[in-house]
Amino acid sequence: MTAYGGVEAGGTKWVCAVGTGPDDLETTSFPTTTPAETLGRAAAFFAAAGPIAGLGVGSFGPIELRRSSPAWGRITTTPKAGWGDTDVVSPLAEAVRAPVAFDTDVNAAALGEQRWGAARGLETFCYVTVGTGIGGGGPANGALLHGLRHPEFGHMRIPHDRARDPFPGVCPYHGDCLEGLASGEALRVRWGARAEELDDPGAWELEAHYLALGLVNVISVLSPERIVLGGGVLKNETLLPLVRANVRELAHGYIDAVELGDGVDAYIVPPALGDRSGVVGAIELGRDAAHMISI
């Protein structure tokens, strides 16, 4: 079987894999430190893993993914220290000597869920992750959505009642955008506890309210056929049911769709691949990169 490579290049950790699909992946994982060290570890993994026909990279961002740009393959304006204007693709391409596809981490995760997970057969849907930050992406009319640059769901503006929640938000660019109010980092700063240690029901009710406002906006703009909602913050088991109930209440019957009413449990779903959506999707990007060269 032809093998492909994948990199889930996250802001907190990277996962590298070689294989043909979710069931036979050889993987390694390491924290995101400096660009030189992190890219070096990824390149060493692929050098040791043997030949692949194509490599897919799903990266945190913002990134440059217009092939016509001289900056293609770079992380651009990220607030992450040390990673601004970093060429991610070139060192990896040199290590694997195979065609490389480059996309956002969330588009890669959506592709993984589309081909192997909770969104099989769908042409317009979203993958939304709530972890250290908040991101979202996915295909629209069958192809991963890029447009002007790429979606940045986390930076939409949502209602913020400062009487109920005076927290100013943590986004260095926008303060109280969705990511600024509801990311794992926002939870940590607001409550003084990491999401996995936070057990105040009021905190999770507020979190669900913000995430539901964000999802209602995604539904208003993109009209996804399904929303796959993942990321570390969703490991709190009370959160997903609260998000669904809040979305249903906010939608308020305006659009006549069972998915926004009694069928909401099948509309907003966890990733079927769990934590592996991103790296499985990166492998799929690698498969597509190999295919695009071969035709």
Next chain:
Amino acid sequence: MTAYGGVEAGGTKWVCAVGTGPDDLETTSFPTTTPAETLGRAAAFFAAAGPIAGLGVGSFGPIELRRSSPAWGRITTTPKAGWGDTDVVSPLAEAVRAPVAFDTDVNAAALGEQRWGAARGLETFCYVTVGTGIGGGGPANGALLHGLRHPEFGHMRIPHDRARDPFPGVCPYHGDCLEGLASGEALRVRWGARAEELDDPGAWELEAHYLALGLVNVISVLSPERIVLGGGVLKNETLLPLVRANVRELAHGYIDAVELGDGVDAYIVPPALGDRSGVVGAIELGRDAAHMISI
């Protein structure tokens, strides 16, 4: 030349046309009264206008546009009195005896601007209209976006500072959603003046702020290559420059794109077809309906 028919079925007025493109249209226009009267006038126009190869209908909504649904061709849950659950397509199809394409009024307007106007050559962009209500649509990856049902830009939630603006909003479903705060109807109720008579600079600054919040959310979710911004409320000449300035300020350099900085004047643009985007796009839907049958 083969002629096509188009209907811009708006909530305030309908425009019907026969022709081949923007330069040779024979049109008629009448107010949206009852379904029977309005559909009857449209049918009479087409009966008198002679044969067409296909008819396109761009309708206010929400509408049912899934071909697999028995309710295809209907306006569904609209708050407009008398128009809930109205079959729009059947009476028109009977009058023209030609294939019919059915889409939202804003998707039709986007198609008009894509083929003949301000968005030529673009595959992912939005048309946003601010009139009695607020709507938005357009193609994503080349095809008009439908997804679960269809986009409903007007019903996204945006920050609403009740200290600055205590107005509760006019949306019967959501109160202070974007349409509830910033539609022409919201202006009329809040200020006691129709948009064309409103000359309070503070009112227009607030309006621009809300519209910019909505557009920043559209940019975060859909990443359009351009935004065509039309509708009656934009006839106020101070508004578009204010919207552009607010979008630029809200984006705040997070995405490294000239379109959200110095190039914003070419990114958020008025419709090149003026008030005719919708009916010209409906003609294009009619062209596509004829083509889909002929292949």
